[in-house]
Amino acid sequence: MVEDTSPGRHDTIMAACDDHRYGQLGCKELHDNCADNLKAAMRQIGLAIPAVPNPLNLWMNFPVGPDGTTSWAEPLSKPGDYVVLRAEMDCIVAMSACPWDILPYPKACMPTDAHDQLLD
Template sequence: MSTLTESAHDPAAAIYDFKLLAGDPWIHVIQRGQTLRIVDLEGNQAADTLFFNAHDPIDRYSAQDTIREQGGLYLTAGTKLMSTRGNVLLTITADTCGRHDTLGGACACESNMVRYAIEKRFMHACRDSFLRGARQMGLGKRDIAHNINFFMNVPVTPDGGLTFADGISAPGRYVEMRAEMDVICLISNCPQLNNPCNGYNPTPVRLLIWD
């Protein structure tokens, strides 16, 4: 785990402050130079997140380029979030959790069925939330690519597999990032009830923006 990095930003000075309930989508433009904070209000919640170049949404967050650029699998303070065209979308400037996943992807009705049980297929999933949010800005299914799972713990096994483990976050921990260009941020606050990524108890997250 990396060294934790706190922020000097005062929540009282934020220009935007919103509580996003578990299972709900959120889409918002973060302007260049603005700072976005995602707060894990009750601990071990997973905030599935996508970023797009606001002026060219085809240029979007790339897990592969981000991992290659920083030479590490997990995201934390100092990580530059790279786009498919090699641009820096945002830089993580503060992090009191210490590690965030960019490998595990988003839960879907199909993966719930395959991973857990046939009857889980009809449970709400992050892919549904992404699609609901994306439509608000004219985006669609083709725009839902590989995402970040803020606060989620997905260890890599020695043989290269992935495991979904208990979260390492806690109530009030947060991740903060500065937009290096105008970006669209799309979040699905994960409703997953079947693995320990959020302690089997989906909870709200808080979203703040500073100029």
């Protein structure tokens, strides 16, 4: 990460959502999720992955308490904040605007559109 205009609170703790997690939350039908979206995108370019890696959840705020518990808090970022990432080697990058909409979180925590731009 070479530039970040937000307060810098991002998450690497929460795993990508998947159909199993949605099922545990009571979702009875297939629901879009980051794990399946990544697998589908990889198949579109002729690749398969043995496991879904943990994501870098930009702007997500999951504070860890002194006792190790995590909680879901409102993002500290604001509209228009951005990050610039630099690849130091050839890689495949997937980006998803979180499709999470199962539980009633505060409006500030609900998914919004995300945009990416490849810089040379």
